Amino acid sequence: MGDAIDLDSDEVIDEISDIDEEYYDEEEYMKKMDKRITLDKNTIQRIKQNYPTVTHLRLNCDNGKGYYWKEDGDCISANSHLQMLELTASMDKSYNPQTNASTIRIDKCYILGEEGQNLPTRQQLQDLFSCIRSSSVDELWFTSICMNDKFSGELLIKGLGGHTSLTKLEIGHARLGRIGCEALGKVLNHPKSKLTDLCLKRNCLDDEELGIVCDALLGNSKMKRLSLDSNKRITSVGWQALSAVIQHPNCQLFVLELEDALINDEELDILGSALRGSSSMKTLKLNYNDHISNTGWQTLLNQISQTSIRNLDLSESKIDDACLATLANMGGKLKSLNLSDNGNEISSTTATGWQSFFNSLKTRGCRLVTLNICGNKVGDVGTAALGTLLSNKMKTLDMSNLEMYTDDTDDENVSSQGWVSFFTALQDSNLDLKRLNLDRNQIDDEGMRLLVRLISGMSLLTHLSLGDNHLVTSAGWQIFASYLQSPNYALEELSLENNNLNDETLVAFAGILVHDKTLRRLTMCQDSDFDQLITKRGWEAVSNLVCNKGSVMDTYNSNHTLHDICWDYRNISDNLVSSLKLNKNEDKVEVARQKILQTHFSDDSPNMQYLLHMELEMMPTVIAWIGRPAHIGWKGTYVSGLSAMFNLMRKVPDLFDSSAQKKLSGGKRKLLALQTGDRV
Numbered sequence: 001m002g003d004a005i006d007l008d009s010d011e012v013i014d015e016i017s018d019i020d021e022e023y024y025d026e027e028e029y030m031k032k033m034d035k036r037i038t039l040d041k042n043t044i045q046r047i048k049q050n051y052p053t054v055t056h057l058r059l060n061c062d063n064g065k066g067y068y069w070k071e072d073g074d075c076i077s078a079n080s081h082l083q084m085l086e087l088t089a090s091m092d093k094s095y096n097p098q099t100n101a102s103t104i105r106i107d108k109c110y111i112l113g114e115e116g117q118n119l120p121t122r123q124q125l126q127d128l129f130s131c132i133r134s135s136s137v138d139e140l141w142f143t144s145i146c147m148n149d150k151f152s153g154e155l156l157i158k159g160l161g162g163h164t165s166l167t168k169l170e171i172g173h174a175r176l177g178r179i180g181c182e183a184l185g186k187v188l189n190h191p192k193s194k195l196t197d198l199c200l201k202r203n204c205l206d207d208e209e210l211g212i213v214c215d216a217l218l219g220n221s222k223m224k225r226l227s228l229d230s231n232k233r234i235t236s237v238g239w240q241a242l243s244a245v246i247q248h249p250n251c252q253l254f255v256l257e258l259e260d261a262l263i264n265d266e267e268l269d270i271l272g273s274a275l276r277g278s279s280s281m282k283t284l285k286l287n288y289n290d291h292i293s294n295t296g297w298q299t300l301l302n303q304i305s306q307t308s309i310r311n312l313d314l315s316e317s318k319i320d321d322a323c324l325a326t327l328a329n330m331g332g333k334l335k336s337l338n339l340s341d342n343g344n345e346i347s348s349t350t351a352t353g354w355q356s357f358f359n360s361l362k363t364r365g366c367r368l369v370t371l372n373i374c375g376n377k378v379g380d381v382g383t384a385a386l387g388t389l390l391s392n393k394m395k396t397l398d399m400s401n402l403e404m405y406t407d408d409t410d411d412e413n414v415s416s417q418g419w420v421s422f423f424t425a426l427q428d429s430n431l432d433l434k435r436l437n438l439d440r441n442q443i444d445d446e447g448m449r450l451l452v453r454l455i456s457g458m459s460l461l462t463h464l465s466l467g468d469n470h471l472v473t474s475a476g477w478q479i480f481a482s483y484l485q486s487p488n489y490a491l492e493e494l495s496l497e498n499n500n501l502n503d504e505t506l507v508a509f510a511g512i513l514v515h516d517k518t519l520r521r522l523t524m525c526q527d528s529d530f531d532q533l534i535t536k537r538g539w540e541a542v543s544n545l546v547c548n549k550g551s552v553m554d555t556y557n558s559n560h561t562l563h564d565i566c567w568d569y570r571n572i573s574d575n576l577v578s579s580l581k582l583n584k585n586e587d588k589v590e591v592a593r594q595k596i597l598q599t600h601f602s603d604d605s606p607n608m609q610y611l612l613h614m615e616l617e618m619m620p621t622v623i624a625w626i627g628r629p630a631h632i633g634w635k636g637t638y639v640s641g642l643s644a645m646f647n648l649m650r651k652v653p654d655l656f657d658s659s660a661q662k663k664l665s666g667g668k669r670k671l672l673a674l675q676t677g678d679r680v
Contacts, residue, residue: 036086039072047075047082053586056084061145062110062119070124073131085132086141087112109144109174112152122151129156139168139197148177157183161190168197170227176203178212185216188223196222201229201257207238214241219248225255229285232262239267243274246281254280259313260288265296272303283311287338294320301326311336315372318342321353328360335367340374340398343412351379351412358385366391372398374437380418387425392432400439400465416444416471423450435463439495443469445476452479456486465495467523474502481508484516495523497566498530506538510545517561525566539572547579549599559583560591581636593628597639601626 035056037043046054057076076082089110113122120128132140140160147153157180160166169187176184187193200213205228217223228234228242245251263271263286275281284304286292292300297319305326312330315338319327324339342349354376361368366389378386383402390397402414414422419442427450436455443451443466455461466472466480477500483489501524513519526534546562548554563583566572578598582591626641 147180153179162192170199343376354382377412503538
């Protein structure tokens with residue numbers, strides 16, 4: 001068993017590798033999801049061409065497209081840029097209107113090789129797998145696919161053993177079963193296995209099946225992350241098998257995820273005893289385990305207080321003030337702490353408990369980089385204590401939904417004056433956050449004024465969320481608009497949904513953001529209480545922001561970065577939706593060209609006359625610009641320009657007369673700008 005280590009000194013803290021961040025960074029996970037491209041004919045062409053932007057591929061096994069699987073596998077194998085491959089199937093979901101939640105039916109998962117119209121045969125799937133074994137893929141995901149049969153388990157999973165580059169394997173929302181677990185065990189035991197990341201969430205694993213996996217992991221020194229989220233059939237027998245893995249002297253696990261696993265006090269004590277002796281574990285996620293009592297939580301926190309764990313997730317776990325006091329003993333060691341939504345039960349945390357907790361962290365020398373206290377009874381006193389704790393080490397702060405309680409617990413809310421005091425206390429701080437979430441709070445205009453002054457000094461802030469702050473008036477949002485012109489402004493995502501945004505506010509935003517090159521998402525959706533504040537005039541200002549149709553150069557100089565403004569497109573024009581889709585493409589020079597072609601040079605457009613006065617020697621450049629080859633995998637409408645080229649040639653027969661002279665001063669300069677995209 002590894003010896004527990006002492007992390008009281010700065011030297012030990014600083015020498016801990018940052019390698020665990022790649023397993024715990026939610027922002028990086030979302031970026032990875034955004035890169036996923038679904039396999040289709042266009043994507044296959046890009047893969048064949050070894051297109052460098054195709055790095056994450058999603059392949060739907062039951063979508064009825066009938067791909068040539070051997071050809072797909074060969075393409076994937078030959079591609080040197082593909083990193084992640086996901087084989088998925090349509091998930092069978094049932095919706096519960098009372099809980100507003102969808103449940104995935106694991107018993108309805110797709111079975112690989114199942115006969116049916118346009119479904120891949122077993123031989124086709126085997127061809128695909130035989131090819132990808134030698135590819136550059138280092139992450140392989142199976143989603144909503146049953147792996148509990150001799151074909152998918154014994155043949156396909158076992159065939160992954162010794163994969164030349166595979167480091168992550170995720171099998172989720174499926175029944176892995178005994179056969180699948182035994183096949184997985186052979187992959188883990190393969191002498192050439194490079195797997196470091198194993199995710200088995202929502203597989204209905206029982207004690208026997210987990211035991212098979214743990215037998216294969218016993219003594220494994222390569223595995224770094226293990227996720228067993230939402231496997232609710234495991235009892236103390238199974239957790240004892242996992243504890244044996246953790247306690248083995250060769251164990252190098254540093255991320256353990258056990259979200260929503262129905263763990264009780266006895267089982268938690270088994271895990272805590274094993275974790276107490278671990279010298280490698282850095283990240284522990286036990287969120288949504290609400291069957292654990294406060295006594296159980298205190299026992300665990302005492303067990304791990306002197307370990308190397310520095311990322312801890314206890315969200316929605318029903319902890320109370322006594323647990324906060326025990327947790328404070330780890331204060332100087334923790335780097336990331338998620339305690340969200342521990343304020344809904346009678347025995348939950350209180351404002352006084354939070355005040356004591358933050359004061360204790362300050363005394364112990366807080367090193368937190370990420371803190372989430374969303375949905376808790378923090379109160380003005382707790383917020384004031386937090387204000388004295390925050391420093392430039394903090395990069396992610398979630399203080400959303402701190403006003404969710406009823407009138408009889410007003411002292412547990414953070415009041416408008418509480419926010420004013422909080423922001424005032426931070427005015428002279430060196431706080432420089434990357435992410436800040438203040439959704440659903442009682443911030444008013446004065447609080448907004450102080451907040452703008454605070455964040456205007458932050459140069460790292462890329463994600464800001466201020467939704468559902470109903471006390472901020474249109475005057476307050478006009479104050480906020482000034483932040484968009486701050487020299488330090490670097491926002492990539494901004495959420496302002498369900499607020500008092502009106503036409504004047506949107507017009508002000510649009511005027512400022514026209515030259516913005518960083519903001520990708522601006523969420524402004526409104527519920528029924530606010531949807532009348534923004535009219536056609538406001539949305540037209542946004543439409544003009546992303547595609548100004550005034551002239552070719554106005555269109556060229558429009559905003560080509562902003563690509564999301566809401567989750568409900570029913571109230572905005574088709575033209576705006578089309579421009580936003582175009583902005584999702586990375587090639588901004590081509591985005592500008594497409595907007596110009598679609599807006600100014602469509603069939604029978606009078607703007608075709610603009611090109612008729614170009615110098616004759618520029619016409620080859622004009623034609624090349626108009627007829628540029630299509631982009632494979634383009635998002636949104638794509639106009640090839642061939643129709644515009646035909647109209648140009650039809651209207652200018654003098655193009656074939658070398659003596660013709662068509663000149664316009666400055667035409668050459670403008671066209672070269674369009675071609676090179678100097679100002680895009």
